């Protein structure tokens with residue numbers, strides 16, 4: 001059985017994080033598991049967000 005892991009790496013998740021995922025006009029509100037490192041990086045990116053695999057992500061649903 002697969003262990004839970006961070007969406008973006010093999011680390012175990014620190015917490016489920018509410019994020020906005022967007023590309024152009026497409027917007028999606030998701031809750032994703034992130035490890036400490038990726039959660040910190042996403043928080044540091046702030047409202048500008050962070051691009052991963054062609055999509056932008058930021059913390060929060062607004």
Ligand SMILES: [Zn+2]
Pocket residue numbers: 006007008009010011034035036037038
């Ligand atoms: Zn990670």
